[in-house]
Amino acid sequence: NAGVTQTPKFRVLKTGQSMTLLCAQDMNHEYMYWYRQDPGMGLRLIHYSVGEGTTAKGEVPDGYNVSRLKKQNFLLGLESAAPSQTSVYFCASSYQGPETQYFGPGTRLLVL
Amino acid sequence: SQKIEQNSEALNIQEGKTATLTCNYTNYSPAYLQWYRQDPGRGPVFLLLIRENEKEKRKERLKVTFDTTLKQSLFHITASQPADSATYLCALDIGTGGFKTIFGAGTRLFVKA
Numbered sequence: 001n002a003g004v005t006q007t008p009k010f011r012v013l014k015t016g017q018s019m020t021l022l023c024a025q026d027m028n029h030e031y032m033y034w035y036r037q038d039p040g041m042g043l044r045l046i047h048y049s050v051g052e053g054t055t056a057k058g059e060v061p062d063g064y065n066v067s068r069l070k071k072q073n074f075l076l077g078l079e080s081a082a083p084s085q086t087s088v089y090f091c092a093s094s095y096q097g098p099e100t101q102y103f104g105p106g107t108r109l110l111v112l
Numbered sequence: 113s114q115k116i117e118q119n120s121e122a123l124n125i126q127e128g129k130t131a132t133l134t135c136n137y138t139n140y141s142p143a144y145l146q147w148y149r150q151d152p153g154r155g156p157v158f159l160l161l162i163r164e165n166e167k168e169k170r171k172e173r174l175k176v177t178f179d180t181t182l183k184q185s186l187f188h189i190t191a192s193q194p195a196d197s198a199t200y201l202c203a204l205d206i207g208t209g210g211f212k213t214i215f216g217a218g219t220r221l222f223v224k225a
Binding site for chain 1: 205
């Protein structure tokens with residue numbers, strides 16, 4: 001059981017470039033989430049999904065898009081990266097509801 | 113707006129003592145509250161969940177209390193060990209109007225041998 005995995009682990013982008021972060025879970029969880037974590041701030045929810053084919057906006061969705069085509073995968077896209085999107089991104093999953101979330105190891109993104 | 117506060121200052125304690133971390137919140141009545149542990153460079157790991165009708169919950173050396181009147185949760189680690197050194201995050205369910213959990217910024221705990 002790998003749990004929740006994220007790729008890549010680290011990425012450097014130039015302003016305006018695009019990229020996709022991949023999250024995969026092998027626990028058959030219905031719910032998946034994308035958070036960003038910045039120094040001195042709590043984890044902030046970007047988007048979430050309550051099942052395959054569904055997505056919804058979280059607290060800070062602007063500048064990001066997501067897709068959940070398969071139950072085990074949740075993709076986070078940045079269409080035109082900005083320096084303000086420099087952060088550590090965490091994916092999480094849970095069986096039912098936001099209780100007991102399992103987090104991935106994170107992706108460090110630097111936008112120059 | 114919803115607000116969740118954890119002591120931003122690091123907590124330094126001696127091995128064997130009890131560590132107590134505080135989580136305060138305003139403007140909300142959560143159905144439950146969670147505590148997570150986060151080590152440097154790693155993702156958070158779930159520790160405990162306590163519901164609004166529970167006053168206290170224990171798991172091995174961990175104890176969580178939840179006072180909905182004071183809008184506060186306390187997280188205790190008894191007989192602390194250097195391996196308990198980490199950042200501890202509290203998280204609130206704010207299910208009304210959306211499906212969300214909000215996290216505090218965390219409190220860093222250092223346990224000295």
